[in-house]
Amino acid sequence: MGSESHRFHILFFPFMASGHMILMIDMAKLFAIRGCKSTLIATLHEEPTLKSIAKTKDSGLDIGVVTVTLHPKDLELPIEKLAPDGLISDIFFPWTTEIAAKCGIPRLVFHRTSASSIAGTECLDYVREETEFTKFYNEVKESEKRSFGVVMNSFYELEPAYVDHYRTFLGRRSWTKHTGNRASIDQHECIKWLDSKQPNSVIYICFGSMANFNARQLHEIAVALEASGQRFIWVVKKDTNVEEGKEESLPDGYESRIRNKGLIIRGWAPQVLILDHEAIGGFVKHCGWNSTLEAVTAGMPMVTWPVTAEQFHNKLFVIQVLKVGVDIGVKQWGRLFGDSVKSERVEEAVKRVPMGEEAEEMRRRAKALVEMARGAVEEGGSSWSDLESLLQELGQHRLAHSKKI
Ligand code: UDP
Numbered sequence: 001m002g003s004e005s006h007r008f009h010i011l012f013f014p015f016m017a018s019g020h021m022i023l024m025i026d027m028a029k030l031f032a033i034r035g036c037k038s039t040l041i042a043t044l045h046e047e048p049t050l051k052s053i054a055k056t057k058d059s060g061l062d063i064g065v066v067t068v069t070l071h072p073k074d075l076e077l078p079i080e081k082l083a084p085d086g087l088i089s090d091i092f093f094p095w096t097t098e099i100a101a102k103c104g105i106p107r108l109v110f111h112r113t114s115a116s117s118i119a120g121t122e123c124l125d126y127v128r129e130e131t132e133f134t135k136f137y138n139e140v141k142e143s144e145k146r147s148f149g150v151v152m153n154s155f156y157e158l159e160p161a162y163v164d165h166y167r168t169f170l171g172r173r174s175w176t177k178h179t180g181n182r183a184s185i186d187q188h189e190c191i192k193w194l195d196s197k198q199p200n201s202v203i204y205i206c207f208g209s210m211a212n213f214n215a216r217q218l219h220e221i222a223v224a225l226e227a228s229g230q231r232f233i234w235v236v237k238k239d240t241n242v243e244e245g246k247e248e249s250l251p252d253g254y255e256s257r258i259r260n261k262g263l264i265i266r267g268w269a270p271q272v273l274i275l276d277h278e279a280i281g282g283f284v285k286h287c288g289w290n291s292t293l294e295a296v297t298a299g300m301p302m303v304t305w306p307v308t309a310e311q312f313h314n315k316l317f318v319i320q321v322l323k324v325g326v327d328i329g330v331k332q333w334g335r336l337f338g339d340s341v342k343s344e345r346v347e348e349a350v351k352r353v354p355m356g357e358e359a360e361e362m363r364r365r366a367k368a369l370v371e372m373a374r375g376a377v378e379e380g381g382s383s384w385s386d387l388e389s390l391l392q393e394l395g396q397h398r399l400a401h402s403k404k405i
Contacts, residue, residue: 006398008036008391009082013075013089013096014110016046019209019290020090023112023153025054025063027088032061034387039064039082041075041089072099079103086394088151094136094143106148106397108390113289115152115162116321117313122166148397151175151390153289155376155383158296158369159317175386190233191273193263197231200281200363203350204274206235207286211307213237217340218249224346225262226254230354232262233280235269275300282353284328284346287311292318299370301325301353301362305341308333324366326352 010031014024028038042050044067051065066082068074072095079087080103088108089096100107111118144150152175156163194202205221207213213221218236225232236249255264271291274280275298284303285291292314295302302325304315312333318325326349328341353359376383 008086008394009039009084010036010394011039011041011079011082011084011087011089013041013087013093014050015090015092016043016049017209018049019288020092020112021046021050023290024088024090024110025050027110027151028063029061030387032063034391036391037062037064039066039078039084041065041078042067043070044068072096075099076103079105085398086148091140091144094139097143097147101146104401106394109144109147109150110153111150112153113310114292114314114317115154115159115166116317117289117310118150118152119162119165120313121310149175149390149393153293155373156386157372157376157382159321175390190263190265190269191277194233194274194277194279197279199278200354200359202231202233202279203282203284203354204233204235204271204280205284205350206269206271206291207237207305207307208288208291209268211237211286215249219251220341220343221346222250222254224343224350226251226258227343228347228350230261230350232350233265233269233274234262235265235267235271237267272298281355282350282359284350284353287314287318289314296322296324296366296369297373299363299366301359301366303328303349303353305330322365322369324362324369326358326362 008031010028012024012028014021024040028040032038038061040050040054040063042065047065047067054063054065066078068078075096076099079099084105086106086108087096087100088110089100091109091111097107097109150166152163152166154163203225205225221234225234258264272294275283275294280298280300282303283291283295283300284305285295287304287306288311292302302318304318304325305328306312306315307330315325315327319327328349329345330341334340353362375381378384
């Protein structure tokens, strides 16, 4: 991409958490596929993690990695040395707008959440007292206004009203980027397990990479899953309140009783592969935006169980706008541990998603979204065209800037 004599070079600076890095690597790949040179920026400490995630996604594309400290001055060096055409950096790095401007390159803010949640947050004034968090939040918002634009992790057809609102009403330049579901991990024990099950017969339960329920809540979920009689895959993140070696959260003899019905994964599940499997009939989730997008692109009815932050916006979007979910009913932010939900409520919700009239209706709507998601990333689709127009605008910026020099 770019003129014949110039190949576009974009720097990508992810926040150092695996969910953020995965998305940034996907985006770097997307630009590389379109002929750009992509370089990821990592801190020395996080470089091995970034490289190992990038390796699992290896596609033979030439994606470079440079390391920096988190000192703003340190970022200026690779920018000056590499003279890229643009910097796409995480929303949590507001200071990068100034650094990029100093070096004469445009900074784009990468939002890993939905347009509905971004637009919703802009329009609500729910922050009543100033805290360190609200100060940082304001800094983020100000830097966004001064940046070249915003790249959203979504596709236009999924939330057109919110993308339009952001672009026209709030007047922000933005592009949607959506890479589609691509398996990044090889065959896994749970996939073999799923292969032996009927279509839509298994519930998948996973609360993302950070939510970590306490022993009492895990116990309620365990009881509910057993009582529901459903087949399930349940991803249990390690409960830090439980003493090493003890499994207080599960009822006595639980795992041997559910052996034929359920699979418990402790740690990291190959989520995208699981959701794409035809045996999965519903997804109990915390409404992280990535999991929501992955559920949408797999055509999956959901049970929404938000835990914190914008997950509550995403829940409303799934339940009220897309109408592809059953709400578990939590009302309050539970920080990373969740509001408590009784087993009866969990049992009732998980029984509603795999089979029955309501489930079929949700599945029909969810499948229509799958078609839209596929169309968005095809040549000429909305995400494809958005990337095209972003590259054109970066080209114009480069031209205007080189004339000034
Ligand atoms: N994920 C996964 N296996 C797990 C837990 C999470 O592959 O066991 C992936 C999931 O597919 C998604 C991301 O991690 O891409 C979680 O992002 P999300 O925005 O849903 O939630 P967060 O972890 O940021 O709360």
